[in-house]
Amino acid sequence: xxxxxxxxxNGKEVTATEGESILDIARRTHVYIPTLCHNDAxxxxxxxxxxxxxxxxxxxxxxxxxxxYYPSDGLVITTDTERVVSTRNxxxxxxxxxxSGNREVQKLADRLGMxxxxxxxxxxDCILCGMCVRACSEVVGVDAIGFQNRGISRMPTTxxxxxxxxxxxCGSCVYVCPTGYLTMEDKDGIRTIKNWxxxxxxxxxxxxxxxxxxxxxxxxxxxxxxxxxAIADVCEYCR
Amino acid sequence: xxxxxxxKLESYRTELLKSQDPDRQKILVCxxxxxxxxxxxxxxxxxxxxxxxxxLKAEVDVKMTGCHGFCERGPLVVFLPxxxxxxxxxxxxxxxxxxxxxxxxxxxxxxxxxxxxxxxEILKEEDIPFYKGQLRWVLRNNGRIDPTNxxxxxxxxxxxxxxxxxxxxxxAQVVDEVDNANLRGRGGGGFPAGRKWxxxxxxEGDRKFVICNxxxxxxxxxxxxxxxxxDPHSVIEGMIIGAxxxxxxxxxxYVRMExxxxxxxxxxxxxxxxxxxxxxxxxxxxxxxFDIEIVRGGGAFVCGESSALMASIxxxxxxxxxKYVRSAEKGLWDLPTNLNNVETWANVPLVVSRGADWFTSxxxxxxxxxxxxxxxxxxxxxxxxxxxxxxxxRQIIYDIGGGxxxxxxxxxxxxxxxxxxxxxxxYLDTKVDFDELTKLGSMMGSGGMxxxxxxxxxxxxxxYFTNFLVxxxxxxxVPCREGLRQMLGILERITAGKGKEGDIELxxxxxxxxxxxxxxxxxxxxxxxxxxxxxxxxDEYEAHIKEKRCPAGVCPDxxxxxxxxxxxxxxxxxxxxxxxxxxxGENKKPHTIDKSKCIRCRACYEVCPTDAVRIT
Numbered sequence: 001x002x003x004x005x006x007x008x009x010n011g012k013e014v015t016a017t018e019g020e021s022i023l024d025i026a027r028r029t030h031v032y033i034p035t036l037c038h039n040d041a042x043x044x045x046x047x048x049x050x051x052x053x054x055x056x057x058x059x060x061x062x063x064x065x066x067x068x069y070y071p072s073d074g075l076v077i078t079t080d081t082e083r084v085v086s087t088r089n090x091x092x093x094x095x096x097x098x099x100s101g102n103r104e105v106q107k108l109a110d111r112l113g114m115x116x117x118x119x120x121x122x123x124x125d126c127i128l129c130g131m132c133v134r135a136c137s138e139v140v141g142v143d144a145i146g147f148q149n150r151g152i153s154r155m156p157t158t159x160x161x162x163x164x165x166x167x168x169x170c171g172s173c174v175y176v177c178p179t180g181y182l183t184m185e186d187k188d189g190i191r192t193i194k195n196w197x198x199x200x201x202x203x204x205x206x207x208x209x210x211x212x213x214x215x216x217x218x219x220x221x222x223x224x225x226x227x228x229x230a231i232a233d234v235c236e237y238c239r
Numbered sequence: 240x241x242x243x244x245x246x247k248l249e250s251y252r253t254e255l256l257k258s259q260d261p262d263r264q265k266i267l268v269c270x271x272x273x274x275x276x277x278x279x280x281x282x283x284x285x286x287x288x289x290x291x292x293x294x295l296k297a298e299v300d301v302k303m304t305g306c307h308g309f310c311e312r313g314p315l316v317v318f319l320p321x322x323x324x325x326x327x328x329x330x331x332x333x334x335x336x337x338x339x340x341x342x343x344x345x346x347x348x349x350x351x352x353x354x355x356x357x358x359x360e361i362l363k364e365e366d367i368p369f370y371k372g373q374l375r376w377v378l379r380n381n382g383r384i385d386p387t388n389x390x391x392x393x394x395x396x397x398x399x400x401x402x403x404x405x406x407x408x409x410x411a412q413v414v415d416e417v418d419n420a421n422l423r424g425r426g427g428g429g430f431p432a433g434r435k436w437x438x439x440x441x442x443e444g445d446r447k448f449v450i451c452n453x454x455x456x457x458x459x460x461x462x463x464x465x466x467x468x469x470d471p472h473s474v475i476e477g478m479i480i481g482a483x484x485x486x487x488x489x490x491x492x493y494v495r496m497e498x499x500x501x502x503x504x505x506x507x508x509x510x511x512x513x514x515x516x517x518x519x520x521x522x523x524x525x526x527x528x529f530d531i532e533i534v535r536g537g538g539a540f541v542c543g544e545s546s547a548l549m550a551s552i553x554x555x556x557x558x559x560x561x562k563y564v565r566s567a568e569k570g571l572w573d574l575p576t577n578l579n580n581v582e583t584w585a586n587v588p589l590v591v592s593r594g595a596d597w598f599t600s601x602x603x604x605x606x607x608x609x610x611x612x613x614x615x616x617x618x619x620x621x622x623x624x625x626x627x628x629x630x631x632x633r634q635i636i637y638d639i640g641g642g643x644x645x646x647x648x649x650x651x652x653x654x655x656x657x658x659x660x661x662x663x664x665x666y667l668d669t670k671v672d673f674d675e676l677t678k679l680g681s682m683m684g685s686g687g688m689x690x691x692x693x694x695x696x697x698x699x700x701x702x703y704f705t706n707f708l709v710x711x712x713x714x715x716x717v718p719c720r721e722g723l724r725q726m727l728g729i730l731e732r733i734t735a736g737k738g739k740e741g742d743i744e745l746x747x748x749x750x751x752x753x754x755x756x757x758x759x760x761x762x763x764x765x766x767x768x769x770x771x772x773x774x775x776x777x778d779e780y781e782a783h784i785k786e787k788r789c790p791a792g793v794c795p796d797x798x799x800x801x802x803x804x805x806x807x808x809x810x811x812x813x814x815x816x817x818x819x820x821x822x823x824g825e826n827k828k829p830h831t832i833d834k835s836k837c838i839r840c841r842a843c844y845e846v847c848p849t850d851a852v853r854i855t
Contacts, residue, residue: 046561047716049756063755069563083755090752094721118745119725128714147556150539152724154714
């Protein structure tokens with residue numbers, strides 16, 4: 001049976017189930033916590049550090065990321081202490097410097113009332129939220145991409161930056177990317193994902209004849225996911 | 240030959256001791272990495288040749304030992320039983336040393352250690368100030384035994400603690416002993432080992448693991464390397480005892496790839512321990528089985544962080560994991576895993592054989608036993624030192640270290656590796672232990688200690704460590720990755736004379752955010768060099784920013800070189816050493832520096848015999 005616990009969130013007592021993250025509890029109770037690397041379809045990643053909150057335990061306070069902190073009964077959580085806000089603001093400033101033109105970062109800056117960054121602008125597009133890599137691994141199960149290098153040279157890419165041999169061209173990475181850093185184009189029966197250096201042949205729907213998926217994806221759905229031809233060979237509108 | 244019981248180990252040891260004549264002439268040549276790179280292998284070979292030539296071969300043993308610690312003076316050679324200590328022994332000195340010491344029964348004075356302060360020659364190791372103040376518990380066998388010979392280790396009591404644990408103690412009693420000894424993790428965190436062991440014991444899991452963290456990556460630190468190289472069995476014995484206490488059959492030693500000798504000696508030690516029956520099935524004839532595998536790190540500093548290290552062992556990229564769960568509960572493959580560092584494991588046999596009461600007789604209230612430091616930088620005696628917890632910084636730097644090099648003034652000491660802090664002179668009488676260093680905004684870390692003199696620019700120091708960390712951050716979380724890059728940029732600006740009003744405050748804000756917001760301990764402590772230098776040397780930052788001046792005369796963009804006409808003797812050495820021909824002048828007449836050509840490399844400053852080169 002699921003254990004019910006009570007936590008204090010911004011001064012209010014809230015009931016939650018054990019194993020529920022602070023972020024989930026907050027969202028359920030309409031308390032806003034900003035995130036940049038969180039996606040409900042993916043495991044918590046805790047890399048953007050935007051979702052920091054302050055917790056109090058045995059008289060000691062510390063900052064934790066709410067996306068992957070699962071409180072136990074009686075935990076006191078505050079989402080907007082001075083330390084949370086000042087730390088979060090500096091982290092956002094760092095992201096504004098890295099990816100100044102990024103729409104997600106800008107949206108967050110607007111919402112949190114940050115207009116300028118004090119740091120030198122770098123002009124990278126990718127914010128390294130890791131959603132593409134995680135979606136490919138956790139949801140699709142293909143692991144075609146990963147991170148290369150460390151520190152500021154870190155980037156999502158294919159093994160050895162070679163054209164991916166395992167990418168099935170499903171496009172999950174592109175759909176999940178919050179920044180527009182990843183691009184995908186379907187043209188003349190070919191799907192191109194420049195970031196992974198792949199050009200994959202598209203197949204036509206057996207019913208309507210529209211190009212709808214890559215050859216590799218259809219094969220993957222049949223062989224690895226056990227989908228019947230009746231489903232795998234037709235587009236989502238004709239199924 | 241397998242040793243099947245504790246009693247048989249004891250009789251084997253007695254046999255070994257019987258076959259060894261304590262008065263037999265021995266020449267111990269240091270085989271630590273420092274001495275090896277200074278040619279100690281060749282020195283040992285030439286000793287053998289010389290002994291043959293002098294017909295002394297049959298009466299004398301030449302032994303390569305682990306690191307003696309006084310690396311700066313290597314290659315080091317000790318004659319036993321006389322106890323004579325020779326330093327900087329080159330191939331050339333060997334015949335004289337053999338002749339004086341063995342043929343004539345005296346000493347070869349030229350190779351003795353001379354006290355730089357009293358100019359006195361000192362005969363024996365224990366009388367040299369560098370060794371005198373030390374308490375060598377963990378380094379007990381370093382420089383004494385051949386690390387590649389398990390019988391050497393057994394003869395000095397090795398594996399006796401294991402035998403005691405297996406035959407006289409229950410696993411719970413072993414944990415109690417470690418707990419009562421308050422053995423705290425020497426890797427930096429200072430977490431009580433006994434408490435961690437208990438967590439692993441209480442945690443649920445089909446299998447459990449023990450790990451030895453030998454991924455020592457701090458610049459200028461070589462404590463763990465010396466132990467792994469010089470006394471690998473002490474680490475292995477500690478791990479076997481820990482495995483018995485915790486109840487596991489599998490252990491890993493994670494060693495840096497950059498430590499080839501440590502890897503080699505550990506492999507040899509593991510093979511020998513298996514052959515003797517200390518590892519493998521039914522250790523010492525008991526039901527307990529355990530073995531150790533070596534995993535070599537790929538060269539990432541962050542893999543010293545425990546969760547990144549475990550990821551690396553599992554074959555994943557070495558990145559810290561973002562989970563608020565202790566690896567003692569869910570570590571390797573989500574199973575309970577106990578990780579301690581090299582020095583902590585090497586302490587375990589001592590705790591078990593001598594007991595908690597003995598162990599706690601040394602140290603401070605909160606930190607017991609000894610700590611090994613690598614004492615480097617602007618200090619006269621550079622090397623590996625082991626002192627009781629609670630020794631003051633002043634005792635370590637002045638009594639053991641012999642004071643500041645070139646008799647300059649002390650400025651700061653950086654403890655705890657790249658993420659440690661810089662401690663100024665007013666805290667020199669601080670007792671060194673886990674808690675006191677943390678109070679000063681630094682940390683024990685794994686035991687790096689870098690001494691800096693008054694010709695050190697603290698902004699430049701902060702920049703150096705930040706630069707190291709920029710390269711070593713794994714890049715997963717924003718505050719560490721982006722914060723370090725921006726921090727370095729600001730420091731580069733300040734040291735180039737382009738600092739702005741508000742830069743110090745910005746560095747402080749940034750440092751706080753990195754400290755509070757980072758994912759792992761690397762990022763959480765990465766701002767320490769900057770924050771601690773701002774805290775204690777704020778005026779130096781201000782001088783760089785407001786006056787565009789580097790008070791220590793270090794930052795090239797903020798200094799000028801000139802030659803004092805009255806002091807210059809016209810020796811031409813500066814002109815010869817100048818890489819850009821910026822110095823002109825006739826022989827025996829004052830020289831001048833063309834400031835437009837000068838690249839401020841300091842070569843003239845270093846070479847001038849009369850200190851006529853001035854930095855302003």
